[in-house]
Amino acid sequence: MSLLQVRNISKSFGGVQAVAGISFDVAAGELLALIGPNGAGKSTTFNMVGGQLAASSGSVKLDGHELVGMRPRDIWRLGVGRTFQIAATFASLTVVENVQMALLSHRSRIYSWFSRAANEYRSEAMELLAQVGMAAQADRPCSELAYGDVKRVELAMGLANDPKLLLMDEPTAGMAPQERNDLMALTKRLVVDRGMAVLFTEHSMDVVFAYADRMIVLARGKLIAEGSAQEIRNHPKVQEVYFGSGKTFEKPTGVAA
Numbered sequence: 001m002s003l004l005q006v007r008n009i010s011k012s013f014g015g016v017q018a019v020a021g022i023s024f025d026v027a028a029g030e031l032l033a034l035i036g037p038n039g040a041g042k043s044t045t046f047n048m049v050g051g052q053l054a055a056s057s058g059s060v061k062l063d064g065h066e067l068v069g070m071r072p073r074d075i076w077r078l079g080v081g082r083t084f085q086i087a088a089t090f091a092s093l094t095v096v097e098n099v100q101m102a103l104l105s106h107r108s109r110i111y112s113w114f115s116r117a118a119n120e121y122r123s124e125a126m127e128l129l130a131q132v133g134m135a136a137q138a139d140r141p142c143s144e145l146a147y148g149d150v151k152r153v154e155l156a157m158g159l160a161n162d163p164k165l166l167l168m169d170e171p172t173a174g175m176a177p178q179e180r181n182d183l184m185a186l187t188k189r190l191v192v193d194r195g196m197a198v199l200f201t202e203h204s205m206d207v208v209f210a211y212a213d214r215m216i217v218l219a220r221g222k223l224i225a226e227g228s229a230q231e232i233r234n235h236p237k238v239q240e241v242y243f244g245s246g247k248t249f250e251k252p253t254g255v256a257a
């Protein structure tokens with residue numbers, strides 16, 4: 001049985017049918033990309049899986065457990081993680097403190113005195129930072145880091161609840177090509193090492209074709225194609241919806257898979 005089973009989910013906003021009955025699975029240890037042109041319904045789908053939006057109809061099951069109707073926090077506790085964006089107020093904290101906060105949050109132990117938190121979970125936070133290659137920078141404020149390194153810290157924070165499924169919304173937005181590749185190579189390694197599933201939305205086709213195990217394509221709220229890079233690249237419906245959008249499907253060069 002797949003880890004995540006999405007069946008016939010739909011969502012309307014007033015008269016706008018953002019998502020119209022889509023179904024897909026995500027297996028443990030799979031990196032699945034959710035792609036499609038602007039307004040296709042990617043964010044809406046993503047948010048229905050994470051519980052930020054309630055599906056109007058349909059079912060989302062994690063390990064057979066129905067998530068529709070659950071609060072995002074409870075979904076998170078069941079093992080659906082999400083990469084955090086380090087808020088401006090937390091940028092002054094050090095790298096390791098940010099990860100400690102994520103660990104504390106998972107255990108519902110937000111203290112009114114942060115000094116107390118400073119001693120909690122440091123070794124666990126260091127372990128997560130080691131997994132994303134950021135242990136050496138643990139005591140630097142996040143505000144001093146290069147953008148690509150901030151994204152690594154956010155990834156470490158997303159791992160705080162030891163997720164079975166990690167949701168990443170446009171993880172490489174705003175990054176330079178080399179940083180993108182580094183982050184996705186790291187993500188891929190975590191998927192393999194932890195046996196974790198990742199569902200990510202992405203606008204960069206280079207990233208998707210180089211790193212996703214499989215991809216699903218939405219257009220106007222419907223799932224129009226699903227398959228490997230090769231299948232998607234050659235899919236007539238996909239070619240059609242992207243035609244004229246400026247996106248190309250040529251195999252990227254110089255990208256390590």
Ligand SMILES: Nc1ncnc2c1ncn2[C@@H]1O[C@H](COP(=O)(O)OP(=O)(O)OP(=O)(O)O)[C@@H](O)[C@H]1O
Binds near residue numbers: 017018038042045
């Ligand atoms: N809160 C909302 N209220 C009204 N309409 C919405 C809302 N959220 C999304 N929509 C509409 O639903 C459709 C799908 O939007 P969604 O954001 O899911 O697409 P997307 O594929 O993530 O797009 P993008 O790539 O531009 O982020 C669009 O027509 C959008 O205008």
